[in-house]
Amino acid sequence: MWDELFAQLRCDRDRALPACFVSSGARAAELLGLRLEDVDWATGKIWVISKGTRLREPVPVSPEALAYLAAYLDEAGLPEPGQPVWRTRRGESRPLTYWALRQVMARANEVLGTNWTLHDLRHTAATRMARDPELTLVEVQTILRHAHVTTTAQYTVVALEDLMDRLAEHYARPRLEPRWTPGYDAGDVEAVFG
Numbered sequence: 001m002w003d004e005l006f007a008q009l010r011c012d013r014d015r016a017l018p019a020c021f022v023s024s025g026a027r028a029a030e031l032l033g034l035r036l037e038d039v040d041w042a043t044g045k046i047w048v049i050s051k052g053t054r055l056r057e058p059v060p061v062s063p064e065a066l067a068y069l070a071a072y073l074d075e076a077g078l079p080e081p082g083q084p085v086w087r088t089r090r091g092e093s094r095p096l097t098y099w100a101l102r103q104v105m106a107r108a109n110e111v112l113g114t115n116w117t118l119h120d121l122r123h124t125a126a127t128r129m130a131r132d133p134e135l136t137l138v139e140v141q142t143i144l145r146h147a148h149v150t151t152t153a154q155y156t157v158v159a160l161e162d163l164m165d166r167l168a169e170h171y172a173r174p175r176l177e178p179r180w181t182p183g184y185d186a187g188d189v190e191a192v193f194g
Contacts, residue, residue: 016068023062
């Protein structure tokens with residue numbers, strides 16, 4: 001469904017925002033406060049004011065999201081220093097509000113018959129990261145800036161389709177014959193366990 005949602009977004013700004021959400025796991029308020037000086041193009045990080053700590057913290061973002069952000073800035077122009085990157089598209093240029101961003105999602109939802117929310121984009125990021133076998137749960141916790149790993153663990157639920165594929169592989173493997181631990185005499189094991 002992600003690809004369909006992304007296809008409904010009509011401009012570089014509207015594509016850059018969810019790409020940044022889904023690759024960083026940032027919260028809406030954190031991402032809407034992003035300034036040009038908060039983007040580290042060379043290392044692939046953005047700096048956000050974290051909800052929990054209220055500290056400026058680095059968050060990784062994908063090269064694809066940075067490419068969409070660059071395309072948006074090429075189209076819209078650079079904001080004044082200290083001003084948010086995300087701006088309105090019509091009328092006088094103003095910082096994009098949470099409400100205006102919800103309207104962008106609402107238009108896409110109307111076409112698709114879905115009900116995506118801005119927080120769903122964070123959940124999508126968390127689920128994708130938690131299911132990546134190359135990332136540990138603690139690493140995902142760090143990226144998402146969760147205070148407790150139990151919060152992050154909720155995203156480790158296995159998809160039924162994945163489980164069915166793994167079970168099919170399990171059932172297809174030949175059954176292993178039980179083997180006794182080395183060091184036990186087979187006669188002794190037979191006498192005890194029959």
